[in-house]
Amino acid sequence: MKKHIFYSLLFLGLLSIGPTDVLGQSLFRGRIQPQATATVPSVQNLNLESPFRCDVKDFGDIEVMTTLSLAPSDFTLRQMDMGDALPRFEVNGFSFGKMPIDKALKQLVSEADISVVPTDRVYPELNADDLYGELEPVIAELTRVGDVFYRYDDTAKRLTVSKRGQFELQLPNNRTVVFAVLDALRGAGIKTAVPNWKDFSIMLMLSRSEEKTVNSLMANILKDGKLLVADTRVYTLSPMTSANWQDVVNRFGAGRVYTATNGMAGKMLTMGHKKKTDDLLAKLHPNYQATLLSEGIAVVPHGWKMRFDVGRCAVNPTAVSSVSISLNAGIKTPEEIETTVSLNTAGGEISTFKGWTGVDEQLALIGIPASVIGLSSNNELLITLKLRFIRLLEGNKMENQFKAPPVPPKAPTPVFMPKEHPQEMPTKGLYDDNFAAELNLPAKLLTTKYMTMILGGTLLIGMIFGTALFGGSDAAPVQTQQPGTVNGVVPNSDITTAMPRCGVAEKGRACLLYIQNNSRYDKTAGDFFDEVVRLMGVSKYSVSMVNTRYAKQRIKPGYIAQIKVPEVN
Numbered sequence: 001m002k003k004h005i006f007y008s009l010l011f012l013g014l015l016s017i018g019p020t021d022v023l024g025q026s027l028f029r030g031r032i033q034p035q036a037t038a039t040v041p042s043v044q045n046l047n048l049e050s051p052f053r054c055d056v057k058d059f060g061d062i063e064v065m066t067t068l069s070l071a072p073s074d075f076t077l078r079q080m081d082m083g084d085a086l087p088r089f090e091v092n093g094f095s096f097g098k099m100p101i102d103k104a105l106k107q108l109v110s111e112a113d114i115s116v117v118p119t120d121r122v123y124p125e126l127n128a129d130d131l132y133g134e135l136e137p138v139i140a141e142l143t144r145v146g147d148v149f150y151r152y153d154d155t156a157k158r159l160t161v162s163k164r165g166q167f168e169l170q171l172p173n174n175r176t177v178v179f180a181v182l183d184a185l186r187g188a189g190i191k192t193a194v195p196n197w198k199d200f201s202i203m204l205m206l207s208r209s210e211e212k213t214v215n216s217l218m219a220n221i222l223k224d225g226k227l228l229v230a231d232t233r234v235y236t237l238s239p240m241t242s243a244n245w246q247d248v249v250n251r252f253g254a255g256r257v258y259t260a261t262n263g264m265a266g267k268m269l270t271m272g273h274k275k276k277t278d279d280l281l282a283k284l285h286p287n288y289q290a291t292l293l294s295e296g297i298a299v300v301p302h303g304w305k306m307r308f309d310v311g312r313c314a315v316n317p318t319a320v321s322s323v324s325i326s327l328n329a330g331i332k333t334p335e336e337i338e339t340t341v342s343l344n345t346a347g348g349e350i351s352t353f354k355g356w357t358g359v360d361e362q363l364a365l366i367g368i369p370a371s372v373i374g375l376s377s378n379n380e381l382l383i384t385l386k387l388r389f390i391r392l393l394e395g396n397k398m399e400n401q402f403k404a405p406p407v408p409p410k411a412p413t414p415v416f417m418p419k420e421h422p423q424e425m426p427t428k429g430l431y432d433d434n435f436a437a438e439l440n441l442p443a444k445l446l447t448t449k450y451m452t453m454i455l456g457g458t459l460l461i462g463m464i465f466g467t468a469l470f471g472g473s474d475a476a477p478v479q480t481q482q483p484g485t486v487n488g489v490v491p492n493s494d495i496t497t498a499m500p501r502c503g504v505a506e507k508g509r510a511c512l513l514y515i516q517n518n519s520r521y522d523k524t525a526g527d528f529f530d531e532v533v534r535l536m537g538v539s540k541y542s543v544s545m546v547n548t549r550y551a552k553q554r555i556k557p558g559y560i561a562q563i564k565v566p567e568v569n
Contacts, residue, residue: 047312047313048195048197049179049182049195049312050312050313052175052179053179053296053297053312053313054294054295054296054312054313055295055296055297056231056232056233056295056296056297056386064359064360064387064388064389064541065334065359065388065389065390065391065541065544065545066388066389066390066391067390067391067392067393067545067548068174068176068177068390068391068392068393069392069393069394070172070174070177070392070393070394071172071394072222072394074170074171074172074173075170075171075172075218075221075222076169076170077167077168077169077170077211077214077215077218078167078168078170079149079165079166079167080166080167080168080203081149081151081165081166082151082152083151083152083153083154083160084152084153084154084155085136085152085154086135086136086139086152086159087112087114087135087154088134088135089112089134089135090132090133090134090135091108091131091132091133091134091135091138092132093130093131093132094108094128094130094131094132094138095128095129095130095131096126096127096128097127098125098126098127099125099126099127100122100123100124100125100126101123101124101125101126101142101143101146101148101161102116102118102123102161104126104128104142105139105142105143105150105159105161108135108138108139108142109135109139109159112135113157114152114157114158114159115156115157115158115159116158116159116160116161117158117159117160117161118160118161118162119160119161119162119163120148120161120162120163123146123148123161123163124146124147126142126145126146128142139159143161144208147163147207147208147209148161148162148163148208149161149162149163149164149165149208150162163207163208164205164206164207165205165206165211166203166204166205167203167204167205167206167211167214168201168202168203168204169181169201169202169203169204169214169218170199170200170201171200171201171202172200173200174200175197175200176227176229176299176390177221177227177392178195178197178200178202179297179298179299180221180227180299180300180301180306181202181217181221182195182202183298183299183300183306183307183308184217184300184301184304184305184306185202185204185213185214185217186306186307186309187300187304187305187306187307187326188210188213188217188304188305190204190206190210190213190214192204192205192206217301217304220301220302220303220304221301221392224301224302224303225391225392225393226301226302226331226389226390226391226392227299227300227301227302227389227390227391227392228299228300228301228302228327228329228331228337228359228387228388228389228390229297229298229299229387229388229389229390230297230298230299230300230306230308230327230385230386230387230388231295231297231385231386231387231388232294232295232296232297232298232308232325232383232384232385233292233294233295233383233384234292234293234294234295234310234314234320234323234325234381234382234383235281235290235291235292235293235381235382235383235384236290236291236293236370236375236376236379236380236381236382237284237288237289237290237291237379237380237381237382238288238289238291238378238379239287239288239378239379239380240285240286240287240288240289241286241287242286242287243287243288244287245287245366245367247287248280248283248284248287248288249269251283252271252280252283256271256272257269257270257271258270258271258272258361259355261353261354261355262353263351263352263353263365264349264350264351264352265350265351265367265368265369265372266351266353266365266366266367266368266381267353267365267366267367268341268353268355268363268364268365268366269363269364269366270355270357270361270362270363270364271361271362271364272360272361272362280362280364280384281384290382292315293310293314293315293316293319293320294310294311294312294313294314294315294320295313296308296312296313298325298327299390300327300328300329301329302329302330302331303329303330303331304328304329305326305327305328306326306327306329307324307325307326308324308325308326308327309323309324310323310324310325311323319374319375320373322345322346322347322373323343323344323345323373324343324344324345325341325342325343325344325383325385326340326341326342326344327339327340327341327385328340331389333542334358334359334389334539334541334542334545335358335359335360335539335541335542336356336358337356337357337358337359337387338354338355338356339354339355339356339357339363340352340353340354341353341363341365341385343365343368343372343381343383345372345373350368350372350373351365351368353365357387358387359387359388359389359541360541361387362384362385362386362387363384363385363387364382364383364384364385365381365382365383365384366380366382367380368380368381368383369381389541391545488516488558488559488560489514489559489560489561489562490525490553490554490555490559490560490561490562491562492512492525492547492550492553492561492562492563492564493549493550493553494546494547494548494549494550494564495512495562495564499511499512499564500512501513501514502536502565508567508568509567510546510564510565510566510567511565512562512563512564512565513532513535513536513562513563513564513565514560514561514562514563515528515531515532515560515561515563516558516559516560516561517555517556517557517558517559517560517561518557518558519557520557521557522554522555522556522557523554523555523561524551524552524553524554524555525547525550525551525552525553525555525561525563526544526547526551526552527555528555528561528563529543529544529547529551529563532563532565536565536568537568538565538566538568542566543563543564543565543566545566546564546565546566547563547564550562550563550564
């Protein structure tokens with residue numbers, strides 16, 4: 001065989017094998033396919049929530065109970081990828097049996113010269129008999145029942161069918177509300193939420209069942225309006241001279257740890273809020289050295305489950321990127337919150353803790369080996385959650401809350417007030433014009449007009465002598481009568497409906513408590529809250545919530561505060 005024939009055959013043989021040699025390297029550099037590229041890690045870990053979420057308040061800065069105003073019209077969920085309107089066709093008696101939704105739609109629109117493009121492999125099968133009406137509502141109903149979405153392109157005459165639709169969830173202009181929705185969605189397993197911090201909206205790719213979940217969440221927030229904020233910190237603890245939690249708790253103080261609940265691993269402690277120097281962390285030495293891994297806030301609506309991804313606010317996100325903390329909250333009252341806290345990784349749940357707590361308490365998860373999240377086996381984890389309560393009110397309700405209350409009907413004698421003398425029925429006496437005749441005196445002398453002048457002059461002279469003899473700087477101030485109130489009472493603008501006075505109301509029912517400022521100095525209504533707690537057996541937080549604005553009302557010496565006492569269940 002000639003040499004040039006041999007090389008020609010060899011060349012054809014290589015072409016049949018392909019554009020790579022036996023070593024897997026390309027023989028034709030111009031046809032190299034680009035290799036798959038990965039996002040730069042610093043960009044991949046970019047987190048727009050970090051400036052707002054990853055900032056936990058210290059103990060002295062915590063405002064454990066606040067109220068926010070919202071507008072229900074701001075909560076809207078709408079599908080963004082509906083496309084063009086379908087043509088105006090009539091459906092007359094369309095039927096099909098046990099057919100996937102995409103095939104049924106193809107059969108339905110075949111005569112309208114519309115193509116159907118499915119984007120998923122498998123769709124549920126449906127049955128339908130005698131469908132009538134316009135094409136668009138018929139397709140809308142079929143796709144709803146079939147748990148799919150549709151998008152129509154009028155230019156291409158194409159109907160696209162998909163199991164997921166693109167939605168925009170518009171929320172009030174408040175970051176706390178946005179965090180509550182984001183954390184609840186993540187807790188419900190919806191991972192496609194992308195917030196837009198310019199207009200406080202969230203973009204979502206949802207299935208039909210997830211769409212129902214989002215609508216249910218919005219309805220719950222609007223109806224209930226209770227949110228629980230958890231200031232969350234995650235630490236690694238390195239054992240020092242003697243790693244002993246009993247020493248730490250003893251040093252923290254007897255009675256300051258309320259409960260210790262066992263989980264599958266570790267324990268959950270509940271304790272009260274204290275100033276920073278009295279914090280549990282300050283009592284770890286010399287037993288442990290704490291290193292902060294992550295800190296941030298998480299928000300959960302009542303009855304829902306929030307998920308806080310530790311890596312979102314971590315010092316080193318890659319080390320704990322798969323770690324999350326979940327919190328379920330059943331908020332009966334701010335002082336009675338049923339909580340379920342769990343620690344999770346990509347491999348599953350590590351430990352779960354259940355208990356009751358309140359907004360004035362802190363939760364601490366201790367005794368969990370750090371090795372469960374892939375860190376050093378010699379260390380352990382410490383997770384702290386400080387709880388705050390946020391009450392959401394509709395804007396109009398918030399305004400009504402601060403309007404002057406209607407004039408209440410006359411009520412029984414209040415507690416802590418001297419009894420008012422009952423008004424006597426008027427009787428005939430010396431002031432009556434016709435009484436002079438009965439005494440055989442000149443009628444003109446004892447007419448009401450003249451007797452009023454005589455008695456008025458006598459009273460004026462008596463007041464002048466009384467002031468000169470008995471007046472002094474310690475005398476109680478002259479109290480003026482305000483419309484609709486008892487004399488000397490400073491009205492409470494937080495009262496929106498008529499309420500009975502405490503002492504005559506049924507036990508446990510909401511009532512009004514009157515307390516007089518017996519000091520020589522001005523006080524605020526909030527200065528009397530401790531006395532209300534002692535006398536009525538309610539919590540200071542609940543008293544503060546129902547007297548939000550009145551707490552700063554000034555009560556002068558001798559005047560009487562009108563405190564609203566909440567109902568006790």
